[in-house]
Amino acid sequence: MDTALNSIDERFDLMRNHNDVFGFLNRLKTITKEELQKYCDDLTLKLTDNERNHCDVDGVQLFEETKSLQVFLSDDMTAIDVLTYLVINDLISIFPNTSVVLRIFLTLPVTVSSNKRSFSKLKIIKNYLRTTMSQDRLSNLAFISIEHETVDTLDLNEVIDSFASMKARKIEF
Structure with missing residues (x-):
C-alpha cells in the first residue's frame, strides 16, 4: 500500500511541476503580458541545458510570439487547439518558438506513461x-x-x- 501511495504522490508531484512550467499554454488568451513574460522566462530556464548553456527556445522571442498570437486565439483554446491552428494556417515558420514549446508540452506526458x-x-x-x-x-x-x-x-x-x-x-x- 505504501508503494502505491508513494507512486501516486510522485506522479502528482511530477504533473504539478509539469503544469507549473507549461500550464500557461492552455490559457494563452487569458493571461496578462506580465504573467506571460514571467512564464516565458521560467520556461526558458527549465529548457536550458546547463552543461552546454543551450536552449531550444529563446525566451524573448517566445514572449513576443505568444503576445502576437494572443490576438488570433479564442478564450477556450487549449494547447492542442493552438498547435492545430498554427499547422492548419501554415504559421509555424512565423511562430517557431511557440510551436516547439507546444510540441514539447504535448508530448511529455505520453512519453512518461509509455515508459511506465x-x-x-x-x-x-x-x-x-x-x-x-x-x-x-x-x-x-x-x-x-x-x-x-x-x-x-x-x-x-x-x-x-x-x-x-x-x-x-x-x-x-
Missing part, C-alpha cells in the same frame, strides 16, 4: 515466467506484450508459413 507501461509489462512477464528464460526471449515477449494491438492484427498462419519457409532444411537432389 513498458516496465510494468516487463515485470508481469518476468514474474509469470520467472528466470527460466534467456534475456532475448524475455525482451521479445515484452515487446509482444507491449505492442499487443499490432500483434492482434497479424495472421498467425501466415507468420508460421513464413517462419517455416525460412527455416526449412530441404536438400534438393
Whole structure:
C-alpha cells in the first residue's frame, strides 16, 4: 500500500511541476503580458541545458510570439487547439518558438506513461515466467506484450508459413 501511495504522490508531484512550467499554454488568451513574460522566462530556464548553456527556445522571442498570437486565439483554446491552428494556417515558420514549446508540452506526458507501461509489462512477464528464460526471449515477449494491438492484427498462419519457409532444411537432389 505504501508503494502505491508513494507512486501516486510522485506522479502528482511530477504533473504539478509539469503544469507549473507549461500550464500557461492552455490559457494563452487569458493571461496578462506580465504573467506571460514571467512564464516565458521560467520556461526558458527549465529548457536550458546547463552543461552546454543551450536552449531550444529563446525566451524573448517566445514572449513576443505568444503576445502576437494572443490576438488570433479564442478564450477556450487549449494547447492542442493552438498547435492545430498554427499547422492548419501554415504559421509555424512565423511562430517557431511557440510551436516547439507546444510540441514539447504535448508530448511529455505520453512519453512518461509509455515508459511506465513498458516496465510494468516487463515485470508481469518476468514474474509469470520467472528466470527460466534467456534475456532475448524475455525482451521479445515484452515487446509482444507491449505492442499487443499490432500483434492482434497479424495472421498467425501466415507468420508460421513464413517462419517455416525460412527455416526449412530441404536438400534438393
